[in-house]
Amino acid sequence: xxxxxxxxxxxxxxxxxxxxxxxxxxxxxxxxxxxxxxxxxxxxxxxxxxxxxxxxxxxxxxxxxxxxxxxxxxxxxxxxxxxxxxxxxxxxxxxxxxxxxxxxxxxxxxxxxxxxxxxxxxxxxxxxxxxxxxxxxxxxxxxxxxxxxxxxxxxxxxxxxxxxxxxxxxxxxxxxxxxxxxxxxxxxxxxxxxxxxxxxxxxxxxxxxxxxxxxxxxxxxxxxxxxxxxxxxxxxxxxxxxxxxxxxxxxxxxxxxxxxxxxxxxxxxxxxxxxxxxxxxxxxxxxxxxxxxxxxxxxxxxxxxxxxxxxxxxxxxxxxxxxxxxxxxxxxxxxxxxxxxxxxxxxxxxxxxxxxxxxxxxxxxxxxxxxxxxxxxxxxxxxxxxxxxxxxx
Numbered sequence: 001x002x003x004x005x006x007x008x009x010x011x012x013x014x015x016x017x018x019x020x021x022x023x024x025x026x027x028x029x030x031x032x033x034x035x036x037x038x039x040x041x042x043x044x045x046x047x048x049x050x051x052x053x054x055x056x057x058x059x060x061x062x063x064x065x066x067x068x069x070x071x072x073x074x075x076x077x078x079x080x081x082x083x084x085x086x087x088x089x090x091x092x093x094x095x096x097x098x099x100x101x102x103x104x105x106x107x108x109x110x111x112x113x114x115x116x117x118x119x120x121x122x123x124x125x126x127x128x129x130x131x132x133x134x135x136x137x138x139x140x141x142x143x144x145x146x147x148x149x150x151x152x153x154x155x156x157x158x159x160x161x162x163x164x165x166x167x168x169x170x171x172x173x174x175x176x177x178x179x180x181x182x183x184x185x186x187x188x189x190x191x192x193x194x195x196x197x198x199x200x201x202x203x204x205x206x207x208x209x210x211x212x213x214x215x216x217x218x219x220x221x222x223x224x225x226x227x228x229x230x231x232x233x234x235x236x237x238x239x240x241x242x243x244x245x246x247x248x249x250x251x252x253x254x255x256x257x258x259x260x261x262x263x264x265x266x267x268x269x270x271x272x273x274x275x276x277x278x279x280x281x282x283x284x285x286x287x288x289x290x291x292x293x294x295x296x297x298x299x300x301x302x303x304x305x306x307x308x309x310x311x312x313x314x315x316x317x318x319x320x321x322x323x324x325x326x327x328x329x330x331x332x333x334x335x336x337x338x339x340x341x342x343x344x345x346x347x348x349x350x351x352x353x354x355x356x357x358x359x360x361x362x363x364x365x366x367x368x369x370x371x372x373x374x375x376x377x378x379x380x381x382x383x384x385x386x387x388x389x390x391x392x393x
Contacts, residue, residue: 017117
């Protein structure tokens, strides 16, 4: 994909503040500061969900995260008078650039005080790093790719994010746009109750498609988890191949994600659709573990005692909502209503499992078919996330 470089009008763009120093993270101590900065910035925000510090260290560890095998990542910290005031990551994903035939750098993990000069200094550091590597465009935010958290929240600041979805203060979009970034693509999230069945007409259509196509829907076979991962991986690569921003996960990345999610997955909500015994689609709905993370404060241990872990296990059993985070249909089976079949089945099973409802996220703004299917099932658009782009030169 050779996407044209958008050249924004930057005559009014913010300039880096002269009293701000931006430095590359090179030590373990600075990496820990990088990870912990949001705890200070969001200290009084009731909707922010503290990540587990231990997990964030593992995520940014090149020996533990297989993403680093095909990517270079630079972390930057901004300081004013010795105090941390912002952070940003610059990323070159060689797999993305090879897959799309482009020279793109991501920016991500962006956090900043409400100061355009600080934001401009951070963006300048990411641009300089990308320019030095011969890249010509900066897109993001992505943490660290489209297979993880991505986008800035631009609408829907009245609630906490669901698991593996980003969150930021309302002033962030103004900061990045002042730096010269322009919209590349919006991502939608939808909210729905599980206690209200899908509209009767929608159910009739789904049932008719199910019977006509000879489709069976079954839960994930946890006893044969590794074999299931192989089947789902094949559907995944076929389902998303032509989506904007898609980059195939390597086997190591897919296996790592599957291993991490296995601890969270409720088999009855991880559905595989088959036709004549062949997997043709899948949907993955997981409990919103963020409800439990909010109670933990980012730490599983306090003074050597597993207090946070005990809290996590306690509140994990009291999760009331879920996130439908993936719904993929193989090439050749699209536009045949398989998405309606999986949506109806997910609503039924979430209600049977005792969940109140949850979020469907995310979808591309121009994926008209799936967006209409979600809304026809009774969901309402609740949040909008935005990806930005700008030329490096």
